[in-house]
Amino acid sequence: MLLSSTAYSAPGVTYYGGYHTVAGHEQHDAAVAAAHPDLVKLYDIGDSWTKAQGRGGHEIQALCITKLAPGDCALNSTGKKPKFVLHAQIHAREIVTGEIAYQWIDLLVSSYGVDPELTALLDTRELWVVPIANPDGVDVVASNPARPLLQRKNLDDSAGGCSTGYPGVDLNRNSSFHWDADQGGPCTEMYPGAKAASEPETVAIQGLLAKIFPDTKGAEDERAAASTTGVFVTLHSYGNDILAPWGYTDTAAPDREALVALGNNMGALTGYPVSTGDGGIGYFTPGSTIDWLYGTRGVPAYTFEIGPRTGWCAGFLPPFSCVSSTFWPLLKPALVYAARAAATPYGRLP
Numbered sequence: 001m002l003l004s005s006t007a008y009s010a011p012g013v014t015y016y017g018g019y020h021t022v023a024g025h026e027q028h029d030a031a032v033a034a035a036h037p038d039l040v041k042l043y044d045i046g047d048s049w050t051k052a053q054g055r056g057g058h059e060i061q062a063l064c065i066t067k068l069a070p071g072d073c074a075l076n077s078t079g080k081k082p083k084f085v086l087h088a089q090i091h092a093r094e095i096v097t098g099e100i101a102y103q104w105i106d107l108l109v110s111s112y113g114v115d116p117e118l119t120a121l122l123d124t125r126e127l128w129v130v131p132i133a134n135p136d137g138v139d140v141v142a143s144n145p146a147r148p149l150l151q152r153k154n155l156d157d158s159a160g161g162c163s164t165g166y167p168g169v170d171l172n173r174n175s176s177f178h179w180d181a182d183q184g185g186p187c188t189e190m191y192p193g194a195k196a197a198s199e200p201e202t203v204a205i206q207g208l209l210a211k212i213f214p215d216t217k218g219a220e221d222e223r224a225a226a227s228t229t230g231v232f233v234t235l236h237s238y239g240n241d242i243l244a245p246w247g248y249t250d251t252a253a254p255d256r257e258a259l260v261a262l263g264n265n266m267g268a269l270t271g272y273p274v275s276t277g278d279g280g281i282g283y284f285t286p287g288s289t290i291d292w293l294y295g296t297r298g299v300p301a302y303t304f305e306i307g308p309r310t311g312w313c314a315g316f317l318p319p320f321s322c323v324s325s326t327f328w329p330l331l332k333p334a335l336v337y338a339a340r341a342a343a344t345p346y347g348r349l350p
């Protein structure tokens with residue numbers, strides 16, 4: 001089966017009761033950047049796989065939101081403001097996650113000069129957002145608006161077709177930190193790709209993060225510098241968990257105690273427990289985004305598995321009303337907290 005995101009393009013800007021298509025997110029990103037030139041810089045950070053193949057696809061977009069001063073939101077690590085990065089929908093079928101990013105963008109741009117706490121945040125932090133980390137996959141999901149398709153991976157079918165299962169690379173197993181070829185074959189949901197960072201989506205996010213965060217960490221078994229700034233959260237669903245490095249091993253990360261302490265503070269706001277390693281269930285995640293960022297730059301990095309495991313709002317495809325009734329009220333305080341903590345993530349919250 002040849003997958004191309006053009007063939008799967010969903011009409012319109014929303015699907016399944018209100019969830020935003022990739023086109024919907026792109027329109028939104030452009031609109032907030034145009035309406036708030038004092039607050040928003042919009043970047044294309046790289047191609048999706050089908051775009052790189054010349055088969056349709058998308059640029060992957062990143063927004064940097066702050067009260068812009070000279071030097072802010074540049075693609076380098078010399079900016080003065082600590083950075084919080086929210087990254088969503090790397091697994092395309094985890095459809096709530098992109099909506100949380102959408103809500104977060106709207107909250108930030110509508111609060112400057114209105115809400116004192118958020119105004120202070122925008123004065124002192126860079127809030128980076130990658131709303132759709134896997135746009136090709138989201139095109140497939142949204143192509144059946146009444147019952148979204150459960151595409152998890154990107155659309156790289158270069159390893160061959162699949163008589164059972166789906167082609168594509170699991171972008172949360174494709175990073176260049178402890179990439180592990182043994183995660184599964186090309187038609188399994190955790191196929192890590194032909195080699196580390198083989199996918200343009202991986203190159204795009206690693207490229208952005210490597211530009212904006214200095215490396216404050218030496219060898220793998222060394223701690224990050226106490227002066228490290230920044231926090232990174234990648235949104236996944238569904239569960240009720242916060243995962244912290246390492247994900248590839250049960251060996252404790254050198255900063256495990258501090259990583260778990262910050263995770264626990266976010267967990268106190270969401271009700272999610274924090275785990276590392278295999279989480280006690282044999283579920284290792286070699287090649288994950290969070291291991292790569294903490295392991296190569298020293299930045300505290302977390303996976304939020306959002307959403308109730310059971311009930312009306314559980315599953316990959318909750319009704320759209322669950323975004324505003326359940327997910328957003330739960331996650332908003334934790335995201336604000338994470339952004340504040342970006343100033344001294346290994347220390348006490350200022």
Ligand SMILES: [Zn+2]
Binds near residue numbers: 091094235236237
């Ligand atoms: Zn996921």
